[in-house]
Amino acid sequence: MTIDYNERIPNNVDLQNDRRLLRALEKWQPAFLRWWDEMGPVGAKECHAYLRTAIGADASGWAHFDHVRMADYRWGIFLAAPEADRRIGFGEHKGEPAWQELPGEYRSELRRLIVIQGDTEPASVEQQRRLGQSCPSLYDLRNLYQVNVEEGRHLWAMVYLLQAYFGRDGREEADAMLERHAGHPDRPRILQAFNEKTDDWLSFFMFTFFQDRDGKFQLSALAESGFDPLCRTCRFMLTEEAHHMFVGESGVFRIVERSCELMREHDTDDVRAHGGIDLATIQRFINFHFSICLDLFGQEQSTNAANYYSQGLKGRFHEAKIDDDHRLIDSVSVIRVLEHASIGTREVPALTAVNEQLRTNYIEDSRRGIGRFNKIIKAYGIDVELRLPHPAFHRKVGNFAGAHVTPEGEVVGEAEWDGRRALWLPSVEDYAFVRSLMRPVTEPGKMAGWIAPPKRGIHGQPPDFQYVRFD
Numbered sequence: 322m323t324i325d326y327n328e329r330i331p332n333n334v335d336l337q338n339d340r341r342l343l344r345a346l347e348k349w350q351p352a353f354l355r356w357w358d359e360m361g362p363v364g365a366k367e368c369h370a371y372l373r374t375a376i377g378a379d380a381s382g383w384a385h386f387d388h389v390r391m392a393d394y395r396w397g398i399f400l401a402a403p404e405a406d407r408r409i410g411f412g413e414h415k416g417e418p419a420w421q422e423l424p425g426e427y428r429s430e431l432r433r434l435i436v437i438q439g440d441t442e443p444a445s446v447e448q449q450r451r452l453g454q455s456c457p458s459l460y461d462l463r464n465l466y467q468v469n470v471e472e473g474r475h476l477w478a479m480v481y482l483l484q485a486y487f488g489r490d491g492r493e494e495a496d497a498m499l500e501r502h503a504g505h506p507d508r509p510r511i512l513q514a515f516n517e518k519t520d521d522w523l524s525f526f527m528f529t530f531f532q533d534r535d536g537k538f539q540l541s542a543l544a545e546s547g548f549d550p551l552c553r554t555c556r557f558m559l560t561e562e563a564h565h566m567f568v569g570e571s572g573v574f575r576i577v578e579r580s581c582e583l584m585r586e587h588d589t590d591d592v593r594a595h596g597g598i599d600l601a602t603i604q605r606f607i608n609f610h611f612s613i614c615l616d617l618f619g620q621e622q623s624t625n626a627a628n629y630y631s632q633g634l635k636g637r638f639h640e641a642k643i644d645d646d647h648r649l650i651d652s653v654s655v656i657r658v659l660e661h662a663s664i665g666t667r668e669v670p671a672l673t674a675v676n677e678q679l680r681t682n683y684i685e686d687s688r689r690g691i692g693r694f695n696k697i698i699k700a701y702g703i704d705v706e707l708r709l710p711h712p713a714f715h716r717k718v719g720n721f722a723g724a725h726v727t728p729e730g731e732v733v734g735e736a737e738w739d740g741r742r743a744l745w746l747p748s749v750e751d752y753a754f755v756r757s758l759m760r761p762v763t764e765p766g767k768m769a770g771w772i773a774p775p776k777r778g779i780h781g782q783p784p785d786f787q788y789v790r791f792d
C-alpha cells in the first residue's frame with residue numbers, strides 16, 4: 322500500500338474514514354510539533370538531510386531516499402500488513418483469534434505496556450538533541466537525524482494506539498508523553514536509562530548499540546501480542562530499529578578501529594595524546610551502558626511479567642521458534658541470586674522469569690556485537706579484548722540492586738567497589754576528555770580524527786556525498 326504524503330497525517334490505517342480519531346490526532350499534532358521544536362535536534366530545522374522515508378509498509382521496498390528539509394519532515398502512522406487469520410501464540414488464550422479490538426479485561430495492562438514503550442521514544446530524541454552541533458561527519462549527522470525522526474515516529478505509533486483504542490485516558494497519556502522530559506528533576510521519563518545524558522558521540526553510539534537493542538527486544542516481545550494492532554505497529558517499528566542498531570554497532574566499531582590504527586601508528590596503548598579514544602575508556606562506556614540497559618528488563622522474577630504473558634499481551638523473543646507449550650505451566654527457569662558473598666542460582670517457575678529470559682536473549686545478542694569489535698582489534702594484532710561486564714555489575718533493579726559486584730562477577734565490599742569505580746565506569750575526567758574531542762566536522766567526505774570512516778555510504782552514495790545540506 323502506497324502512503325499519501327499530501328495528507329496532514331500520512332498513514333496506512335484509513336484515518337480519513339475515522340473522523341473521531343483523525344480529529345483527536347490532529348489536535349495532538351501541534352503539541353507534538355511544538356515539542357519537536359523545543360526538545361528535538363538543535364539547529365536541524367533548516368538542514369536538508371538525506372533521509373529514508375516510508376512510502377509503503379509492505380516488505381518490498383518500503384523506503385524512499387531523498388534530501389528532506391528537517392522542518393518539513395512528515396511523521397506518519399504505519400502498521401505492518403495484517404496477517405490473515407492470525408492466532409494468539411502463547412498464554413491462556415493460545416490458539417484463539419488475535420484481538421482486533423481492545424480486550425476490555427486487559428485494558429489497564431495494555432495501556433501500561435504502551436505508555437512505557439512510548440515514553441522511551443521521545444526521551445531518546447531529548448537525550449540526543451545537542452549532538453548535531455559536534456558531529457564527526459555529515460554521514461554521521463545524517464544518521465543521527467534519521468534516528469531522531471524515526472524515534473519521533475515511534476512516538477506517533479504508540480500515540481496512535483492510545484488515541485485509537487483507549488478513549489479519554491488514552492488522550493491524557495498521549496499528552497503526558499510530551500510533558501515528561503529526559504532528565505527533568507520533577508517530571509523525568511519513566512525508565513532511568515532514558516534520563517541519562519547523551520552529550521557526546523561515544524555515548525550516542527553506545528546508546529544506539531545498547532539502548533536501541535533493548536528497543537529491539539521489547540518491541541519483539543510486544544510484536545507477539547494477542548492485541549493485533551500492537552503487534553502490527555511493533556513489527557513495522559522493528560524495521561526501523563534495525564537501522565538504529567546498525568548506527569550504534571558501526572559507530573562503536575569505527576571508533577575502535579581508529580583507536581587500533583593510532584595504537585599501531587604510535588606504538589602505545591594511550592592514544593589520547595594522539596586524539597583517539599583509548600580502549601580502556603571504551604570498555605568503561607560499555608560497562609555503563611550495558612548495566613543500565615539490563616535494568617530496563619525489570620525484576621528477575623516478576624508477577625506483572627507473568628501476567629502479561631499468561632494474558633497473551635507480551636510474549637517472548639521469537640515466541641513461535643521456541644519449542645515448548647507456550648503456556649509455561651510446569652516449566653522452570655534458572656535465575657541468578659545474591660547469596661551472602663557470592664552469586665548463586667535458583668530454579669523458579671518459568672512463567673515468573675520471562676523478563677530474565679528476554680534479558681538473556683539481549684545479552685547474547687549484545688555479545689555477538691562485542692565479538693565484532695574484538696575481531697578488528699585482533700586484526701590489528703592488539704592483545705586486548707572488550708567484554709560485557711557480569712550481569713550483576715552496577716545494577717539498580719532486581720536481585721543485584723545496590724550489590725557491590727565487580728565486572729568479573731565477584732562480590733566485594735562497598736569500600737573496595739567505590740575505590741575501583743573509576744577503573745570500571747566512566748569518570749568525570751573520561752567524559753570531559755571525550756567531550757574535548759567533539760568538534761563539528763561538516764565538510765563532505767571529511768571525518769573527525771577519533772573515528773574511522775564508514776565502509777560504505779548510505780543507499781549506495783559515495784563517502785563524500787553531501788548527506789546534509791545547510792542551505
Ligand SMILES: [Fe+2]
Nearest residue numbers: 442472475536
Ligand atoms: Fe524507537
Ligand SMILES: [Fe+2]
Nearest residue numbers: 533536562565
Ligand atoms: Fe530506536
